[in-house]
Every structure is written in C-alpha cells, then in structure tokens.
Amino acid sequence: MVSHTAQKNKENLKITATEFSLLALFIKNRGRVLTHQYILKEVWGYGYLEQTQYLRVFIAQLRKKIEDNPAKPKLLTTESGIGYRFTE
Numbered sequence: 001m002v003s004h005t006a007q008k009n010k011e012n013l014k015i016t017a018t019e020f021s022l023l024a025l026f027i028k029n030r031g032r033v034l035t036h037q038y039i040l041k042e043v044w045g046y047g048y049l050e051q052t053q054y055l056r057v058f059i060a061q062l063r064k065k066i067e068d069n070p071a072k073p074k075l076l077t078t079e080s081g082i083g084y085r086f087t088e
Contacts, residue, residue, distance in 0.1 A: 008066055018043065019062050026076065026086035035083040058083060 004015045004020045014025065021043045040048045040055055045062050047056065063070040080082070 006066075013065050015062070015065060018058060019065070022058060022062055023066070024086070030086055030088065033079045033083055033085045039083060 004017065006015055006020065006023055013033055022039070025039065025042055036052045036055055039050050040051060044051070049070075059076065060070070063073050066075055067073045075086060077086065077087065079085055
C-alpha cells in the first residue's frame with residue numbers, strides 16, 4: 001500500500017490529497033521551473049489550465065506547511081510570470 005504522507009522535521013504534516021499531489025510533482029521535478037499551466041494540467045487536468053489564481057491558493061497553503069517562513073519561501077519559490085521551482 002502506498003502511503004501519501006509528508007514530513008517536516010520528522011513530524012507528519014497534515015496535507016490534503018491535492019497538496020500531496022502538488023508536493024510530489026515538485027519533488028519529482030526538483031530544481032526545474034514548472035509553468036503554471038504544466039502544474040495545473042498535471043494536478044487538476046486540462047479543464048483547469050487557466051485557473052492560476054486557484055493554483056496560487058494551493059501554493060500558499062502548501063508553503064504554510066513546508067516552509068519555515070512562508071512569507072520568504074526557500075523551498076518552493078516563485079518564478080515571476082512563469083511558475084514555481086522546488087529546491088532543497
């Protein structure tokens with residue numbers, strides 16, 4: 001059975017299935033810039049390609065859970081006008 005869990009500082013995080021899908025996508029593509037449209041297509045499907053505000057809400061929620069300081073993210077950074085990048 002596959003476990004859909006994430007940890008920060010050896011503590012389990014309470015994340016939704018969508019947040020987990022986002023995090024898994026970012027980890028799989030660590031270091032690469034992922035465009036808004038690519039992320040939306042991979043996580044939500046083709047019907048959401050223009051829903052960038054929807055994506056911003058989920059990114060903000062995820063940052064609150066994985067970043068030490070969500071206002072100044074170091075793990076999940078914004079590539080202005082393009083998308084997001086996950087780094088460690």
